Amino acid sequence: MEAIVTIENLRKYFDIKKSIFSKPRKVKAINDISLNIPRGSIFSVVGESGSGKSTLGRLILKLIEPTSGKICFEGEDITDLGSKDLIKYRREMQIVQQDPYNSLHPRKLIKDIVGEGLKIHYKLPSDEIYVRIKGILERVGLREEHMFRYPHEFSGGQRQRIAMARALVLRPKFLVLDEPTSALDVSVQARTLALLKELKESLELTYLFITHNLAVVDYIATHVTVMYLGKIMELGSKDEIFSNPKHPYTMSLLEAIPSVGRGKRIRKIPRGEIPSPLDPPKGCLFHTRCLQAMDICSKEEPDEIEISKGHLCRCHLYS
Amino acid sequence: MSRLLDVENLRVIFHTYRGTIKALNGIRLWLNEEERLGIVGETGCGKSVSALSVMRLIEAPGEIIDGQILFEGNDILKLSEEDMDRHIRGKRMSMIFQEPISALNPVFKVGFQIAETIAHCNDISIGDAYKLVPESLEMVGLDWKRSIDLYPHELSGGMAQRVMIAMALAIKPKLLIADEPTSALDVTIQAQILQLLDELVKIGKNAVILITHDLGVASEFCDRITVMYAGNVIEISNSEEIFDEPLHPYTKGLISSIPIIGASRELTGIPGSVPDLVSPPSGCRFHPRCDFCFDRCRTEPPTLSEISPGHFVACHLYSDGVKEG
Numbered sequence: 001m002e003a004i005v006t007i008e009n010l011r012k013y014f015d016i017k018k019s020i021f022s023k024p025r026k027v028k029a030i031n032d033i034s035l036n037i038p039r040g041s042i043f044s045v046v047g048e049s050g051s052g053k054s055t056l057g058r059l060i061l062k063l064i065e066p067t068s069g070k071i072c073f074e075g076e077d078i079t080d081l082g083s084k085d086l087i088k089y090r091r092e093m094q095i096v097q098q099d100p101y102n103s104l105h106p107r108k109l110i111k112d113i114v115g116e117g118l119k120i121h122y123k124l125p126s127d128e129i130y131v132r133i134k135g136i137l138e139r140v141g142l143r144e145e146h147m148f149r150y151p152h153e154f155s156g157g158q159r160q161r162i163a164m165a166r167a168l169v170l171r172p173k174f175l176v177l178d179e180p181t182s183a184l185d186v187s188v189q190a191r192t193l194a195l196l197k198e199l200k201e202s203l204e205l206t207y208l209f210i211t212h213n214l215a216v217v218d219y220i221a222t223h224v225t226v227m228y229l230g231k232i233m234e235l236g237s238k239d240e241i242f243s244n245p246k247h248p249y250t251m252s253l254l255e256a257i258p259s260v261g262r263g264k265r266i267r268k269i270p271r272g273e274i275p276s277p278l279d280p281p282k283g284c285l286f287h288t289r290c291l292q293a294m295d296i297c298s299k300e301e302p303d304e305i306e307i308s309k310g311h312l313c314r315c316h317l318y319s
Numbered sequence: 320m321s322r323l324l325d326v327e328n329l330r331v332i333f334h335t336y337r338g339t340i341k342a343l344n345g346i347r348l349w350l351n352e353e354e355r356l357g358i359v360g361e362t363g364c365g366k367s368v369s370a371l372s373v374m375r376l377i378e379a380p381g382e383i384i385d386g387q388i389l390f391e392g393n394d395i396l397k398l399s400e401e402d403m404d405r406h407i408r409g410k411r412m413s414m415i416f417q418e419p420i421s422a423l424n425p426v427f428k429v430g431f432q433i434a435e436t437i438a439h440c441n442d443i444s445i446g447d448a449y450k451l452v453p454e455s456l457e458m459v460g461l462d463w464k465r466s467i468d469l470y471p472h473e474l475s476g477g478m479a480q481r482v483m484i485a486m487a488l489a490i491k492p493k494l495l496i497a498d499e500p501t502s503a504l505d506v507t508i509q510a511q512i513l514q515l516l517d518e519l520v521k522i523g524k525n526a527v528i529l530i531t532h533d534l535g536v537a538s539e540f541c542d543r544i545t546v547m548y549a550g551n552v553i554e555i556s557n558s559e560e561i562f563d564e565p566l567h568p569y570t571k572g573l574i575s576s577i578p579i580i581g582a583s584r585e586l587t588g589i590p591g592s593v594p595d596l597v598s599p600p601s602g603c604r605f606h607p608r609c610d611f612c613f614d615r616c617r618t619e620p621p622t623l624s625e626i627s628p629g630h631f632v633a634c635h636l637y638s639d640g641v642k643e644g
């Protein structure tokens with residue numbers, strides 16, 4: 001499959017200062033990541049909080065600048081493009097964020113929120129803008145009359161639909177969805193996921209789908225990347241990762257999920273908590289919590305190994 | 320096993336500028352000693368208000384306007400605030416919350432806060448109580464030397480919840496109420512905390528009310544599940560049966576909304592959204608969203624009735640005592 005987005009050896013380091021006098025320390029939020037996002041895929045990124053998922057999404061959209069590495073969109077290197085040259089890409093790559101309460105301007109009408117991008121990117125007559133806004137709102141399950149209301153008049157699920165409409169009205173090809181349903185109740189999540197799936201097909205989109213919920217990944221994704229402390233632990237097609245998970249971290253994420261209606265279960269839960277990104281473990285990043293850690297794991301960092309075609313895993317168990 | 324808690328016809332309202340929120344509409348709950356009850360339902364259905372009512376922590380603009388809450392046989396709604404504090408709250412029952420870091424006092428070290436709790440419930444000096452703190456911290460899986468002198472903001476979410484659990488269980492409560500204790504945590508930490516809680520309440524023989532929006536969490540941890548919708552209890556059943564044989568259309572919708580690994584099914588969800596409790600729908604509060612709604616549903620509120628042993632539902636489809644639909 002042809003890649004719509006390609007990233008090579010991408011890094012993003014943040015400088016963190018504990019106080020104004022202390023010397024800045026580096027957080028390696030994204031630490032040498034390479035991957036291809038196939039056109040038409042729902043490429044999911046999973047991992048616990050702080051693993052670098054949102055940073056990855058923001059880097060690809062060029063909302064923040066990488067420390068090093070390369071980002072290509074449809075074969076073109078966009079890493080060093082300035083804001084002027086990026087305008088064309090801004091239209092084609094959009095984002096929907098987690099929080100449906102803070103991501104919409106509280107004092108703007110829905111038609112202005114959704115139409116803002118149209119005014120920036122296209123010189124369209126106002127009746128054409130109106131028709132497009134109305135059309136996209138209907139597409140996400142809202143109605144024409146909603147154009148003249150304010151965000152606070154909508155439920156969380158409806159606000160996520162407004163955020164989706166705002167992104168889709170520009171007719172993008174690629175959408176970053178950063179925990180789009182994490183703040184929603186499960187019955188609303190279900191309908192939102194079904195809508196996202198349907199829109200992806202009918203509008204021929206590609207998604208980078210960020211989530212911490214593996215059950216959601218199983219439902220919606222075609223590909224999975226498991227991240228931990230800024231690095232890829234495991235990557236592959238969804239079917240392969242769920243039927244043949246290899247990395248101990250992936251397995252512990254799967255293990256930790258509550259089993260719905262299946263009664264109590266003894267589970268192998270990783271010990272401890274995710275270490276501070278300011279002071280990541282030597283060797284394998286996961287060794288402090290891994291139930292299968294060996295001597296070598298605290299000394300040498302494992303390489304990415306190809307388990308089978310397209311299935312990558314970073315773990316000494318397989319080297 | 321004897322009855323620990325019996326809540327009957329509990330009504331709670333909140334006075335707001337928009338009008339009166341009918342938050343709890345005459346709910347019924349019960350719990351035996353050492354039993355674990357899960358309360359599930361979506362945001363705003365009244366889970367936390369139920370818990371706070373049992374702790375008698377409802378404050379203005381909220382008001383308990385009707386009902387009784389029998390705890391160990393006494394109606395705690397009739398107790399004075401002083402008796403509640405001296406004998407019940409923090410003595411016979413305790414509570415943990417979703418945001419443990421904000422539930423702790425930010426200016427005191429963890430060790431001191433635990434000591435204070437132990438001192439209060441055992442009527443001993445802080446000095447004596449402090450000697451028991453290391454044991455308390457180790458019990459919840461924390462290295463006491465490393466954690467006793469930390470301030471709340473220095474704790475991770477998982478550590479803070481462990482501290483809350485240490486405090487809540489230090490008093491050896493008959494009843495522990497846990498309101499979304501793991502909802503803010505990563506899944507591996509959630510699994511750790513639930514496992515810890517499971518072990519400790521088994522040893523301590525505490526009854527537990529676990530409030531969660533996650534049916535999976537509730538079904539694994541609890542013996543029985545109470546499903547709430549818009550201020551009503553709409554179904555009660557043991558944890559397996561609620562999945563295998565849900566009765567209420569809302570419960571069915573909820574279950575068909577949950578993504579389950581390997582299930583490869585479409586998620587249907589539930590149409591519409593939860594009603595505004597200032598002016599809730601007439602009759603059955605679920606009727607505007609219900610596929611099975613018929614005339615009677617629009618006018619007459621259904622009451623909870625027992626359809627099979629231990630399985631209760633509030634829905635007119637079952638009003639003649641038969642299972643169908």
Ligand SMILES: Nc1ncnc2c1ncn2[C@@H]1O[C@H](COP(=O)(O)OP(=O)(O)O)[C@@H](O)[C@H]1O
Pocket residue numbers: 014015016027028029047048049050051052053054055056277
């Ligand atoms: N603007 C920023 N400044 C400093 N550190 C940041 C910034 N954004 C993210 N980080 C750090 O980078 C790491 C990855 O964060 P993030 O990408 O938000 O993770 P995730 O989305 O997986 O929870 C975290 O340690 C976070 O604290």
Ligand SMILES: Nc1ncnc2c1ncn2[C@@H]1O[C@H](COP(=O)(O)OP(=O)(O)O)[C@@H](O)[C@H]1O
Pocket residue numbers: 333335340342360361362363364365366367368369380381596
């Ligand atoms: N302090 C308050 N003031 C006004 N309304 C409240 C207050 N606390 C709760 N409510 C209302 O009571 C209802 C039930 O809330 P709650 O029990 O917190 O729901 P949940 O099931 O999410 O825990 C909601 O409609 C909520 O808006």
Ligand code: SF4
Pocket residue numbers: 247248249284285286287288290291292293294297302314315316317
């Ligand atoms: S490299 Fe070692 S510590 Fe890391 S995941 Fe594999 S077995 Fe565990």
Ligand code: SF4
Pocket residue numbers: 567568569603604605606607609610611612613616621633634635636
């Ligand atoms: S009482 Fe009527 S409206 Fe309510 S859940 Fe039952 S069938 Fe549906």
Ligand SMILES: [Mg+2]
Pocket residue numbers: 053054055
């Ligand atoms: Mg994030």
Ligand SMILES: [Mg+2]
Pocket residue numbers: 366367368
């Ligand atoms: Mg609540």
